[in-house]
Amino acid sequence: MHDPNPGLDRLTTPCLVLDEARMTRNIRRLAAKAEALGVTLRPHLKTAKSVDVARRVLTGGSGPATVSTLAEAEVFAAAGVQDILYAVGIAPQKLPRVLELRARGCALVILIDSLAQAQAVAEAAQAAGQPIPALIEIDSDGHRGGLRAGDPELIEIGRRLHDSGAELRGVMTHAGESYGVDGSAAHAVFAGKERDATVAAARALREAGLPCPVVSVGSTPTAHAAEDLSGVTELRAGVYMFFDLVMAGIGVCDTNDIALSVLTTVIGHQHDRGWVLVDAGWMAMSRDRGTAAQTVDQGYGVACDLGGRIYPDLIMRQANQEHGILALRPGSTERLPNLPVGTRLRILPNHACATAAQHDRYHVIPEDGSGALMEWNRFGGW
């Protein structure tokens, strides 16, 4: 018989487990969706922070890709990724690192949403005598940064970039508020907002005689729900490759699609309280409680056996630094499974980006069924 967990019983716990078969299925699903929509997929590598994952998720070895830190840009550029969008508004102090990456051959594009940044970018480009291409961030849902599509400052910023030799590359948005609504129809509304806001901004720039080749949108919920991306050139998403309980809770995936879990060992019980104590606390799971505001609160995660089968209603109800307390959900009629000290379990995480960030490597269950676990490094920092 095929062993579904080659070596999981020999790992030091807690540790991070990645199910390659699920990841591949998730990667293919969004790649097919982007193709059907007629847009380029620019995967966000901030969830994975792993060169091994990047090799599997990027359609070409050299990109396109999205990152959330310059440390990611530097690591992925060194691994051969050449087409990178750094999708967090630039701090002027970071421009020397941007220039250095570009000088080393990485076609790095940055993000701005203010005249102050446009001025800093223009000055850095002029001083260096080389362009620094930038997208202008558009606010499509009030989530965080960005200009409204009709803001007259948009044209001013575009002109400042264009006239200075910095290079106006286009516009982008991220409907982060889509994480807060449930179901494909609701996500499609946000996908429409992303498209409408960026296409309107692109039109405004072009009508002012400015270039706007790139129109970039995306989040995992909106990417999967989008129906028509006319006028959009590229789609970004990150957590779709692993998925998590937050995404399952709003209907973007099923819990059986979640590729990431934390391996843990039972270290004790409080029988009269119905508690099973494990050696994965918030240090291994992260403090993310993203399902707390959802219809079903999953605590710090959902407990599965070594083969990935969910124990009905068994969740991590509380977490200390290195202790997790598993118990049945409030009101459950299930029976607590017998899990003696030393039993190994896997916990599905609320938020893949946050949980993965607590670990320095993935222990990968290979999809080819070859048996031996692989180890893929991941990195952090800025």
Place this chain on the structure above:
Amino acid sequence: MHDPNPGLDRLTTPCLVLDEARMTRNIRRLAAKAEALGVTLRPHLKTAKSVDVARRVLTGGSGPATVSTLAEAEVFAAAGVQDILYAVGIAPQKLPRVLELRARGCALVILIDSLAQAQAVAEAAQAAGQPIPALIEIDSDGHRGGLRAGDPELIEIGRRLHDSGAELRGVMTHAGESYGVDGSAAHAVFAGKERDATVAAARALREAGLPCPVVSVGSTPTAHAAEDLSGVTELRAGVYMFFDLVMAGIGVCDTNDIALSVLTTVIGHQHDRGWVLVDAGWMAMSRDRGTAAQTVDQGYGVACDLGGRIYPDLIMRQANQEHGILALRPGSTERLPNLPVGTRLRILPNHACATAAQHDRYHVIPEDGSGALMEWNRFGGW
């Protein structure tokens, strides 16, 4: 004039800043308290995870110390710490690493609270032909693991350890529930529970003819509030060396005692919403929202200028992975300070253990006023 921030304006943001003068003050404060109480202080190194901090916090270079992972035990043992308590219930699979550390000369003590663990420890000690000293965890407040002091299993576990050659070293407890109550008087109640439960358990073991040389209690709130620790031999605490907003929120310290902060740079604004966007999101702050349930909710942290002076009512209201959104607290009558793009700020964290864990080093403002920042590494993992 003395420059209070030697080089903070040249660091890559976000990053972790440690104020050595505040840390030293905090270390001295609890050391004096332990001395007045007549107990040995066994600092918990899980907050700092740094050999440089350990050197400053340990009364002797070789301990005593407490750790929360075997990785910590291994790193600190390699740095010369010889007297270590691993204060998380042992998973039987970890016993070979415990034996290896002990064989290398580290006087590592482990923790158990079940017959299953006692049996595993006894078997491992017998197979190795060397003792494995263990404390039995006592539950003094219903917080997580441990036996009630009157539980007859306590004697059975003690006997199993003692008769097997594993070695019964004593009892310990941690009143984690003390974090949930406000003020010294309330913390003193939990300090009393810690003392009463462990002293009663020690008496029960001794009356059964078993040894119990160690009676170990502690948490930062109870350590600072304890008035009488008769019968207790040692005191454990961890976060006291750095402090944080959670500790300030329950009156254990003042915000001016908090030695840890995250340095960040302003990257944008949403002027009509009163938002200042910074490049420290939850990846830099952690997802910990420990003040959410306190009287004053500090969001993801309190904003200070580079010199560490708090901006009245300015907190991190929301956090994305690499974006923090600063705004005034709800209902504030303060005026939003003028913080242009590129301005640097420091954010005091909710929970020092969680925030520090997001970083691989401390940038230390030296207490001797010498000017140059120091860099102290920290580590993670299990």
